[in-house]
Structure formats: structure tokens, C-alpha cells
Amino acid sequence: MNARFQIAIHILTLLDKADGELLQSDYIASSLNANPALVRKEISNLRNFGLIESKEGKGGGYTLGKAAGSITLADVFKTLKHESVLGTSKNQPNPNCPVGRQINQNISELYKGVDEVVLAKLSGITLAGFSLQFD
Amino acid sequence: MNARFQIAIHILTLLDKADGELLQSDYIASSLNANPALVRKEISNLRNFGLIESKEGKGGGYTLGKAAGSITLADVFKTLKHESVLGTSKNQPNPNCPVGRQINQNISELYKGVDEVVLAKLSGITLAGFSLQFD
DNA sequence: TTGTACTGTAATATTATTTATTACAGATTA
DNA sequence: TAATCTGTAATAAATAATATTACAGTACAA
Numbered sequence: 001m002n003a004r005f006q007i008a009i010h011i012l013t014l015l016d017k018a019d020g021e022l023l024q025s026d027y028i029a030s031s032l033n034a035n036p037a038l039v040r041k042e043i044s045n046l047r048n049f050g051l052i053e054s055k056e057g058k059g060g061g062y063t064l065g066k067a068a069g070s071i072t073l074a075d076v077f078k079t080l081k082h083e084s085v086l087g088t089s090k091n092q093p094n095p096n097c098p099v100g101r102q103i104n105q106n107i108s109e110l111y112k113g114v115d116e117v118v119l120a121k122l123s124g125i126t127l128a129g130f131s132l133q134f135d
Numbered sequence: 136m137n138a139r140f141q142i143a144i145h146i147l148t149l150l151d152k153a154d155g156e157l158l159q160s161d162y163i164a165s166s167l168n169a170n171p172a173l174v175r176k177e178i179s180n181l182r183n184f185g186l187i188e189s190k191e192g193k194g195g196g197y198t199l200g201k202a203a204g205s206i207t208l209a210d211v212f213k214t215l216k217h218e219s220v221l222g223t224s225k226n227q228p229n230p231n232c233p234v235g236r237q238i239n240q241n242i243s244e245l246y247k248g249v250d251e252v253v254l255a256k257l258s259g260i261t262l263a264g265f266s267l268q269f270d
Numbered sequence: 271t272t273g274t275a276c277t278g279t280a281a282t283a284t285t286a287t288t289t290a291t292t293a294c295a296g297a298t299t300a
Numbered sequence: 301t302a303a304t305c306t307g308t309a310a311t312a313a314a315t316a317a318t319a320t321t322a323c324a325g326t327a328c329a330a
Contacts, residue, residue: 002222002287002317006242010226013234024276031232035319040277057327058275073245077221085220085253086212087137091145097166099148099269106268107141110208110260117252118220125245133241134234137288137316159305170290175306192298193304 004080007032007042009130012051012076016068016131022061049079068131074123084111085118139215142167142177144265147186147211151203151266157196184214203266209258219246220253 010032014023025043029036043062046052053065064071093100145167149158160178164171178197181187188200199206228235 003226004317005221006226006238009242010228010234010238013238017234026276031229031235033227033229033235035321037279037321038319041279044278054277055327056277056325059328060276060326062277086140091138091141092168093145094166094168099145099152100166100168102269103141103145103148106265107144110265114253114256117256118249121249121252130241130245134237139288161305172292172308173290176308179307189306190298191296191306194299195297195305197306 004042005077007034007039008046008076008080009073009127011039011042011046011062012064012068012071012127013131013134015052015062015064016127017134018063020063022055022059022063024061028062046076046079049075051075051079064127068128069126071127072123073125073127073130074119076127077119077122084115086111086114139177140212142169142174143181143211143215144208144262146174146177146181146197147199147203147206147262148266148269150187150197150199151262152269153198155198157190157194157198159196163197181211181214184210186210186214199262203263204261206262207258208260208262208265209254211262212254212257219250221246221249 011028014028014031025036025039028043029039032039043052043054047054047065050065051071052062054060054062091104093103095101146163149163149166160171160174163178164174167174178187178189182189182200185200186206187197189195189197226239228238230236
């Protein structure tokens with residue numbers, strides 16, 4: 001993460017509001033107050049998941065890859081978070097300690113359970129719904 | 136975060152298993168495979184929240200500050216995570232853009248809702264319960 | 271067919287965050 | 301008073317996140 005989820009949602013909201021009209025990375029970057037190359041990179045990732053379509057060359061730009069009503073925030077989340085929301089677990093505790101030996105396994109299951117409730121919550125919110133909150 | 140939640144749980148589990156016997160930062164550090172000073176620093180934080188008690192000087196060390204059955208993982212989580220699990224939101228989008236102007240507010244509400252389900256999940260798990268998973 | 275305006279992506283630099291280390295003062299015990 | 305702890309600050313090192321630059325490739329339009 002860190003701001004990436006916010007950035008992704010921001011981009012997708014702009015595209016939804018654009019209503020099919022192509023938006024350019026420069027325009028999006030200025031709304032985000034970020035760098036166009038960064039925007040294109042994020043979009044590149046979102047496009048790999050079918051959430052955005054792009055058109056190259058003069059007159060090119062970006063549109064949503066599918067209807068805003070069929071994109072959930074869980075879909076967006078899954079495009080970028082590949083570790084638990086509770087953090088990484090790449091510690092290497094002492095295998096000679098009973099707790100150290102088993103902690104990674106137990107933490108991993110705990111984290112999985114938490115990630116599930118996060119995804120469940122996010123899957124109940126569509127991009128269309130989120131976008132509706134804006135004037 | 137990142138490994139801090141795991142570290143905190145690890146420490147607390149050790150203390151629970153110690154069953155009232157004082158543990159030293161050296162011992163804990165060797166189970167974690169980390170530095171004693173780092174352990175003491177984490178413990179210092181947990182102690183501020185009453186989860187751990189410490190005794191200074193020769194023969195000193197650490198014990199749980201209250202019964203493991205009355206410590207939930209939400210309590211532990213609250214001692215260290217002061218931003219959303221979904222990330223920070225310190226972007227400064229363009230205030231002249233309708234989306235940019237409102238995104239921080241809307242993201243903030245979204246994140247709050249997600250954090251609530253995380254805390255709800257964690258509050259259903261006690262340290263005692265977690266600790267029981269270990270042989 | 272050439273100039274213009276875009277995207278795509280790699281390379282790199284910068285900044286921020288996290289983790290690790292060292293050091294030592296203060297506390298407590300025997 | 302020597303030994304063994306904690307408490308904490310200062311600093312260093314490692315890692316991760318973000319920003320920037322650059323330019324090749326693509327498409328349009330005159």
C-alpha cells in the first residue's frame with residue numbers, strides 16, 4: 001500500500017464521473033496532485049484486472065473497463081494488496097521456542113480471518129455507490 | 136505497523152505461557168529473534184496500555200498486566216495502529232476538482248467503516264484463546 | 271508522411287518509514 | 301557495592317513508498 005488504494009479509488013471515481021469520455025493521465029494527475037507517470041503506472045495495474053481500458057496515441061486516454069455498478073471496492077483492493085491488512089509476517093522467530101515455532105502459522109490464520117471480513121465489507125460497496133457520494 | 140502487531144502478540148503469548156513468572160527482555164528477544172532494546176520498547180508501549188507490568192532491577196522482568204482472558208486482540212491492536220488498515224490518507228488532491236475536493240472525506244468514512252469490522256473481529260479473540268492454540 | 275499528442279515502461283532519485291544497534295543512566299537485589 | 305535487570309535516547313542501517321525523468325511506441329489528423 002499505502003496511498004495506493006486511495007489513488008486507485010480516486011482514479012476510478014474520476015473515470016466514472018467522466019461517463020465514457022476519455023481522460024488523460026495529465027488530467028487525472030492534476031486532480032490527484034501527483035505525477036502523470038505514477039498515474040499511468042497505477043492504471044496499468046488496474047487495467048491488468050480489467051477495471052480500466054486505455055487507448056494509446058493522440059486522442060487517447062482512459063475509461064472504465066466495466067460498469068461502475070459491477071466493480072466493487074473489494075475488486076479494487078485485490079488489485080493491489082497482496083499481504084494482510086495487519087502487516088507482513090516474515091519474521092523468523094526462534095524454532096527452538098514452542099511459541100516461536102508456531103507463531104507464524106497461528107498469526108497467518110488470524111490475519112486470513114481478518115482479511116476476510118475486510119473483503120466482505122468492501123465487496124458490499126460498488127464504485128457506483130461510492131461515486132454517488134460526490135456532488 | 137508492520138511486524139509490530141505480530142511482535143506484540145508474540146510477546147503477550149510468551150508472557151501468558153510463563154504463567155506469572157517474570158520473563159526478561161533477553162529471553163523474549165531470543166524467541167522473537169530480535170533485539171532486546173526493541174523488545175523493551177514494544178513492551179514499554181504495551182505497558183502504557185496496562186497490558187504488561189514490569190519490574191526493574193536485578194531479578195526484574197515482565198508479566199501480563201491483566202488476565203489473558205480479558206485481553207482481546209483488539210486491545211492489542213489499539214495500542215499500535217493509529218491509522219486505518221487500508222492506509223494513510225494524507226494526499227492533498229486538487230481542491231478545484233469536484234472529486235479531489237471531496238475524496239479525502241469520503242475515503243475517511245470508508246476507511247472508518249472497514250476499521251470497525253476489523254476491530255469487531257479482533258475483539259472476539261482473547262489472548263487466552265489465541266494462546267491456547269500453542270502446544 | 272510528418273508533426274502532434276498521447277500511452278507504456280524502465281531507470282533512477284528522493285523521501286519516509288521501519289527495524290536494528292549501541293550506549294548508558296537508573297532501579298533493585300543480594 | 302557488585303551484579304543484573306529495565307528505560308530510553310540517539311543513531312545507524314535497511315527497506316519501502318513515492319516522485320521524477322526520459323524516451324520508445326502508437327494513433328490520429330492534416
